Every structure is written in structure tokens, then in C-alpha cells.
Amino acid sequence: MLKNILSPGECDTLSSLIDSSDNIVVCCHVNPDGDALGSCLGWAEFLRSRGKEPQIIIPDQYPDFLQWMPKTEMVIRYDKHKVEADELISCADLVFCLDFNQLSRTDAMAASLTDSHAPKVMFDHHLGPDIDCVLCVSRPEMSSTSEMVFRIVWQMDGFKMMTSRFAAPIYCGMMTDTGGFTYNSNSSETFFIISQLLTKGINKDKIYRNVYNNYSESRLRLIGYVLYKRLVVMPEQHASFFVLTRQDLCRFNFVKGDAEGLVNMPLQIKGMKLSISLREDTEKNNTIWVSLRSVDSFPCNKMAEMYFNGGGHLNASGGRLLCSIDEAVEITRDAILNFESTLK
Ligand code: 5GP
Incomplete structure (x- = not known):
């Protein structure tokens, strides 16, 4: 009951x-x-x-x-x-x-x-x-x-x-x-x-x-491209991130929802504790959507609050950055390095 x-x-x-x-x-x-x-x-x-x-x-x-x-x-x-x-x-x-x-x-x-x-x-x-x-x-x-x-x-x-x-x-x-x-x-x-x-x-x-199981062929190819070309793995920190630029999204006919689940994939790597996705908005300039996923007790919500103007749950959070994609990458690297001790 x-x-x-x-x-x-x-x-x-x-x-x-x-x-x-x-x-x-x-x-x-x-x-x-x-x-x-x-x-x-x-x-x-x-x-x-x-x-x-x-x-x-x-x-x-x-x-x-x-x-x-x-x-x-x-x-x-x-x-x-x-x-x-x-x-x-x-x-x-x-x-x-x-x-x-x-x-x-x-x-x-x-x-x-x-x-x-x-x-x-x-x-x-x-x-x-x-x-x-x-x-x-x-x-x-x-x-x-x-x-x-x-x-x-x-x-x-x-x-x-x-x-x-x-x-x-x-x-x-x-x-x-x-x-x-x-x-x-x-x-x-x-x-x-x-x-x-x-x-x-x-x-x-x-x-x-x-x-x-209801996606387009382009979405599957986008995933292949991102994992091959865009994924950055930081093995010492047990963390990884990837960017989806507007150009990438355009190339693979991105529609809303196509990035769903993608951020979970790097967690399939043995020992990986944190995965972050940085996706440029398809219309608004200098707007980056951030998704974070973690395993065990790593608090992505804390990281989202501190670095990405967001929040969420312990293992699944999100946020938004108002900056260029290059700046977003810098912020992400900083965030990972500053949380290094919690990730180890
Ligand atoms: P997603 O990565 O799927 O967009 O979001 C993961 C989780 O974080 C969801 O529960 C979502 O509601 C939460 N979330 C996403 N963006 C934000 C945000 O800007 N602020 C807060 N507080 N939670 C967010």
C-alpha cells in the first residue's frame, strides 16, 4: 500500500x-x-x-x-x-x-x-x-x-x-x-x-x-559525430564534457529533443563519474544550455548552481550560460578541476 x-x-x-x-x-x-x-x-x-x-x-x-x-x-x-x-x-x-x-x-x-x-x-x-x-x-x-x-x-x-x-x-x-x-x-x-x-x-x-526509439537518422549520426569528434575525457578527474555547436546542430538537422540522453552516454566509460553537455542555442546568441549527469554521490546540482546558473538533482542537473561556446568550455574545465577532490 x-x-x-x-x-x-x-x-x-x-x-x-x-x-x-x-x-x-x-x-x-x-x-x-x-x-x-x-x-x-x-x-x-x-x-x-x-x-x-x-x-x-x-x-x-x-x-x-x-x-x-x-x-x-x-x-x-x-x-x-x-x-x-x-x-x-x-x-x-x-x-x-x-x-x-x-x-x-x-x-x-x-x-x-x-x-x-x-x-x-x-x-x-x-x-x-x-x-x-x-x-x-x-x-x-x-x-x-x-x-x-x-x-x-x-x-x-x-x-x-x-x-x-x-x-x-x-x-x-x-x-x-x-x-x-x-x-x-x-x-x-x-x-x-x-x-x-x-x-x-x-x-x-x-x-x-x-x-x-522514435528519432531521425540524423540524430543517430549526430551522436556518432559528437562521441567521435567532440567528447573531451579528463580521465584523472573521472569527468568528461562535450560541446554541440550551432554549426553541428545545423549540419545534423537538429530538432528539439535530439540531444536527449546524449549526456548520459559518457558515463558508460569505466570509472566515469561526471558528464557535462554544452549545447549552443540554435537561435539566441551567447546562450549555452548545460546538462550535467553524475553517478553515486557526486552533486551535480551543486556544480550547476556554482558554475552554470542552474540546479536540479544530485545526479541530474542543468543550467544555462550566457557566453560564447569557448568561454563555456573554459568555465566547464574550471568547474571540473575545482571539484577534482570530490570526483576522485
Ligand atoms: P536536463 O539536463 O535534462 O535539462 O535537466 C536535468 C535536471 O535538472 C532536470 O530535473 C531539470 O529540471 C533540472 N534543471 C535543468 N535546468 C535547470 C535550471 O536552470 N535550474 C534548476 N534549478 N534546475 C534545472
Whole structure:
């Protein structure tokens, strides 16, 4: 049986907030991943079962390999429909913030969310929650925000009303945030949840293929190129990094999501503890997206905070540098060398 995630008081607060709200907005962080989008879609499905018509607003595009999820056609992109989205946010009487801990993680949407007078509810599994909320459910020990949504729905006795439209995005969010259940997923309760989701008729093998085996030929060639030409291994520090320049991305017809998972690959090298990817933005100059992955107890979130204007989890973090790719390489080398003693 699952342990409750909300206290009885929090459960009552959440229930009455939902019941008393007519204009509900559900949103997630910039560059939505499987967990961000999956948790929003799953939570919205639950809200619909409570007679609500929530609007899901996301800051920008999600990768194509998430397009198959049910009801993605209802999702509103802030970067494409700013006027409509601002109007929905300003009229909202309840805002759910899913899978992020600071409003700045929603990029251009942050101003609109800050101005909104609607009470906010946060469900998130990142460290350091920092949003002014009437209800802040922050559980860094959870595999994913999707797992949190499942548990909340379960506790609110809503799961029996749910169909595969809930189960599929929740499963996808859990799967992607645990690298296909290869990390952060050693709890028997995680597998109890999966067993319940399967009762709703989802096909987990197909979901895996939809997400992980649904790329273009160019993406595979990009990976080959990066590993051959761009990977820098620092064996003494048990660390490695690679750059993806705009030119590389253009050459291999990069589309959003093509770099997904690439940063994990250098960790396949024996003894490797840290892998960092530096990806130039395809449009904005001097904007480098940084991803960090580590094994064991190496705190990539600390490194992301100190060197890359970011944060995240112990073993998976991200950030952003506003500089040239050459400067980003220098910063990365410095970061690795300064963390040398922790890496050894
Ligand atoms: P990714 O490398 O997949 O973009 O991100 C890995 C993890 O770090 C995700 O959990 C993501 O939410 C988190 N993350 C990515 N960028 C940032 C950032 O700028 N700030 C914080 N606090 N977390 C981030």
C-alpha cells in the first residue's frame, strides 16, 4: 500500500481549492520534458474528472517524441500564444505549478505568473522550493513529479475514475525522469504504482518505443559525430564534457529533443563519474544550455548552481550560460578541476 503524500489538512485544502475554482491553469518549466508534460497532462485529467476544465500552459516547445501523449492538442504554448496565455493566467483563480521550484524556471512566463493573484499550488521533486504558494508539496525523494501526481490522485481517491489518458502520461513522466527506471527508482512503491498504471490498459513497451526509439537518422549520426569528434575525457578527474555547436546542430538537422540522453552516454566509460553537455542555442546568441549527469554521490546540482546558473538533482542537473561556446568550455574545465577532490 502507498504511504500518503499529503497530510489530512493538505488534502482538505487541495480538495476545497479545486472545488471552489472555475479557471484553473496548470503549468510547467521551460523546455518541458516527459515528466513536466506528463505530470501536467495527468493532473489535468484528474481535474477534468472533478468537473473542471483546466488550461495547460507551457513556456515553450516540447520534443516531438512526446507528441503521442493523449490531449497534447489542448496544450497552449506561451511563446506562441502569449496574449491568450497572459489572459488565461490573469483570469485564473487557481494555478498549479508542476515540476519546477522557482518561477524563473518558466522563463518568459514568469512575469505573468508573478503578477497573477491566483493562489498557487506546487507539486515538485526538485530541491529548494521557492514559490509563494498556498500549498507547496515538495518531495525531492520522489522519482518524478508524475509519481507525486499519481500519489496525490490515489490519496484523493481519484484513481479508480482514471483511464489510460491519465496512466499513459504519468507512466511516461516516471519512465523519462528515471532513465527508463535505471536510476532514482529503487523503491518498491514505484513499482506498485507501475503495476496500478498497467491496470488502465497502457502498453509500457510501446511507450518506451515512442519515446526512445522514435528519432531521425540524423540524430543517430549526430551522436556518432559528437562521441567521435567532440567528447573531451579528463580521465584523472573521472569527468568528461562535450560541446554541440550551432554549426553541428545545423549540419545534423537538429530538432528539439535530439540531444536527449546524449549526456548520459559518457558515463558508460569505466570509472566515469561526471558528464557535462554544452549545447549552443540554435537561435539566441551567447546562450549555452548545460546538462550535467553524475553517478553515486557526486552533486551535480551543486556544480550547476556554482558554475552554470542552474540546479536540479544530485545526479541530474542543468543550467544555462550566457557566453560564447569557448568561454563555456573554459568555465566547464574550471568547474571540473575545482571539484577534482570530490570526483576522485
Ligand atoms: P536536463 O539536463 O535534462 O535539462 O535537466 C536535468 C535536471 O535538472 C532536470 O530535473 C531539470 O529540471 C533540472 N534543471 C535543468 N535546468 C535547470 C535550471 O536552470 N535550474 C534548476 N534549478 N534546475 C534545472
